[in-house]
Each structure stands twice: as C-alpha cells, then as structure tokens.
Amino acid sequence: MIIKVENLTKRFDSITAVDDISFEVEEGTIFGFLGPNGAGKTTTINILCTLLSPTSGRAFVAGHDCMKEPADVRKAIGIVFQDTTLDKDLTAYENLVFHTYLYNVPKDEMRGRVYDALRFVDLYERKDDLVKKFSGGMKRRLEVARGLIHRPRVLFLDEPTLGLDPQSRANLWEFITKLPEKHYVTVFMTTHYMEEAEVCDKIAIIDRGKIIAMGTPDELKRTVGGDVVYIKTTDNVNTKEEIERLLGLAVSEKEDELYLTCNMGDTCIPEMMRTIGEKVLSVRLQRPTLNDVFLKLTGKAIREEEAPPEKGIKEYVRAYRRRKEK
Ligand SMILES: Nc1ncnc2c1ncn2[C@@H]1O[C@H](COP(=O)(O)OP(=O)(O)OP(=O)(O)O)[C@@H](O)[C@H]1O
Numbered sequence: 001m002i003i004k005v006e007n008l009t010k011r012f013d014s015i016t017a018v019d020d021i022s023f024e025v026e027e028g029t030i031f032g033f034l035g036p037n038g039a040g041k042t043t044t045i046n047i048l049c050t051l052l053s054p055t056s057g058r059a060f061v062a063g064h065d066c067m068k069e070p071a072d073v074r075k076a077i078g079i080v081f082q083d084t085t086l087d088k089d090l091t092a093y094e095n096l097v098f099h100t101y102l103y104n105v106p107k108d109e110m111r112g113r114v115y116d117a118l119r120f121v122d123l124y125e126r127k128d129d130l131v132k133k134f135s136g137g138m139k140r141r142l143e144v145a146r147g148l149i150h151r152p153r154v155l156f157l158d159e160p161t162l163g164l165d166p167q168s169r170a171n172l173w174e175f176i177t178k179l180p181e182k183h184y185v186t187v188f189m190t191t192h193y194m195e196e197a198e199v200c201d202k203i204a205i206i207d208r209g210k211i212i213a214m215g216t217p218d219e220l221k222r223t224v225g226g227d228v229v230y231i232k233t234t235d236n237v238n239t240k241e242e243i244e245r246l247l248g249l250a251v252s253e254k255e256d257e258l259y260l261t262c263n264m265g266d267t268c269i270p271e272m273m274r275t276i277g278e279k280v281l282s283v284r285l286q287r288p289t290l291n292d293v294f295l296k297l298t299g300k301a302i303r304e305e306e307a308p309p310e311k312g313i314k315e316y317v318r319a320y321r322r323r324k325e326k
C-alpha cells in the first residue's frame with residue numbers, strides 16, 4: 001500500500017476538520033476523495049503532504065511516516081494545489097525549470113524532463129508563452145506537468161478541474177486517467193464532481209470529517225439498491241406476470257412502462273429477452289449514480305450547500321458594479 005492512514009484526526013479549535021479516518025491506497029491506482037465543501041479533503045491532503053501535522057493518528061506515504069520523515073515523503077510526492085501556484089510572469093518552460101532546481105533534478109536531465117512533461121500535457125508548442133496568457137485549463141495542465149517532473153510515486157490533485165468549463169475538464173481528465181500507466185504514479189485526487197469520481201479505482205466519500213463510505217464506484221452504487229430496468233411491451237399485463245415468474249422479482253407499472261429493480265441489469269436483461277423477447281418494444285437501463293449514493297448516505301445532494309454558481313457570479317458582478325459607481 002503506497003498510502004496508509006490510521007485514525008487520523010485534525011482539530012482547529014472547535015472544528016474537527018478530519019475525524020478519525022482510516023484508509024489505504026494501492027500503488028498504481030487512482031484514488032478519489034469525494035465530499036462537499038468543508039468536508040476535510042484539503043486538510044487530509046495537507047497532512048499527507050507534510051504541510052500540516054495531525055492532532056492524532058498516523059499517516060504513511062511511500063513507506064515513510066508523514067510526521068517523522070517529512071523530507072522522504074516530500075521527495076516521493078507531487079502536488080497540484082486547489083489554488084493555482086504558477087508564476088504568471090514566467091513562461092511555461094521557466095515555471096517547470098524552476099521546479100527542477102527545487103527538486104535537485106540532475107542538470108543534464110533537466111531539459112529532457114521538462115520537454116517530456118510539456119509534451120505529455122500537450123503544451124510543448126506553448127512552452128515559451130507567459131503563463132498569464134494561458135486559459136484556466138492550460139494552467140491546470142501545466143501544474144500537472146510540473147507535479148510530475150521530479151518523478152514522484154504519488155501525485156496529489158486537489159480539485160484539479162474546479163472552475164474549468166466542461167470541455168477543459170474532459171481534456172484534463174484524459175491526461176489524469178493516463179497517469180498511472182504512463183508515469184507509474186499513484187493518483188490521490190479530490191473532487192466534488194460525481195461524474196469525475198466514476199473513473200477512480202476506489203473512492204472514499206467524506207462528509208464533515210468522517211469517511212462515510214468506501215469502495216469501487218460500482219460497489220458504492222450497488223449499495224443504493226441496484227439498477228432499474230424499464231420495459232415497454234405490447235402486452236404489459238401478461239408480460240409483467242411472466243417476468244415476475246421468471247426472475248422472482250417484483251415488477252411495477254408506471255404510465256405505459258414496466259419497471260423493476262435488479263442487482264445486475266446487464267445480465268438480467270438478456271435473460272428476460274430470451275423468454276419475452278417478441279413482446280418487447282423497448283428496454284432502457286438506469287444505473288444508480290454516485291450522487292444517488294451520496295444522497296442515500298447523507299440525505300443531501302453533494303453540492304446542495306452551495307449557491308448555484310450563476311447566481312453567485314451575478315451577485316459578484318452586481319457588487320463590483322456598485323463599488324465602481326461609488
Ligand atoms: N487553517 C484552518 N484553521 C481553521 N479551520 C480550518 C483551517 N483549515 C480548514 N479549516 C476548517 O476545516 C474544515 C475542513 O476544511 P477543508 O479545507 O479540509 O475542506 P475541503 O473538503 O477541502 O472543502 P472544499 O471542497 O471547499 O475545498 C472546514 O470547516 C474549514 O473551515
């Protein structure tokens with residue numbers, strides 16, 4: 001296990017930001033830390049990256065104790081912070097070279113490593129442009145490249161796609177999902193976009209400092225109660241009985257559709273089709289989402305606590321105008 005966390009707790013005065021969490025991350029996988037604002041994601045990352053000491057508990061990264069051997073841990077990790085930390089007045093190339101100095105990358109390897117990293121995130125052509133001319137998505141990609149230059153064994157990504165438009169998010173995702181294979185790196189990432197968490201090998205859902213569920217995306221979704229299969233037929237009354245007899249599952253009817261909940265929709269559909277196939281007009285399968293999992297566990301949607309972004313932006317713009325008018 002490349003990351004091991006045991007009963008980790010972090011208190012800030014009266015707030016318990018991280019509350020007795022334990023988990024392990026297997027080498028070469030993508031591990032997702034999923035939770036709403038203030039759940040304790042960044043606090044956990046900061047402890048694992050040796051930037052913050054815990055109130056109690058233990059954490060190990062790449063075999064080193066985060067509290068007792070911080071220098072060894074730092075050598076083994078790369079990090080992309082929630083807020084960007086690039087130097088806007090340097091070029092992409094200069095930002096990465098600066099990083100090679102910090103990590104004592106051998107001089108004769110420096111240029112090659114910087115170029116490789118830039119090529120990996122598709123920014124090689126833009127290497128001599130100032131970072132202040134980059135879009136949000138390009139900056140994020142450059143930060144991922146920077147995080148890889150010293151060849152870390154674990155890369156921490158804190159909300160890597162926050163604030164990016166859907167296309168830039170998808171684009172960045174392409175690079176993130178290739179990391180374990182292309183750079184032999186384990187990825188530990190936080191997000192509150194549920195659809196992004198789908199690509200993780202394993203997910204921990206954290207809420208108010210506690211891990212409330214852990215598993216593969218499929219395992220977590222199975223806890224919601226399975227897939228829902230909707231079927232339209234030429235003869236709902238008889239088909240309903242036939243399916244119930246065949247699968248031993250309760251079938252319900254809503255409007256002109258039959259529907260049933262089953263654990264494995266993809267194997268239960270063919271089984272059904274073999275018997276009632278000729279009466280079937282259409283079939284659709286609805287899988288539970290990670291949002292359903294979160295909703296079931298906490299009784300709220302993951303982003304419910306936030307104002308919708310459009311409203312926030314409008315208010316910001318209005319306040320800005322008012323200030324200017326004065
Ligand atoms: N330095 C600090 N001093 C006091 N309280 C803190 C500090 N850092 C974090 N907290 C509190 O700890 C809790 C967890 O914060 P944290 O930043 O870890 O959440 P998060 O899951 O990363 O949230 P987000 O999705 O908004 O980034 C919050 O209630 C926050 O206010």
Ligand SMILES: [Mg+2]
Nearest residue numbers: 041042082158
């Ligand atoms: Mg955070």
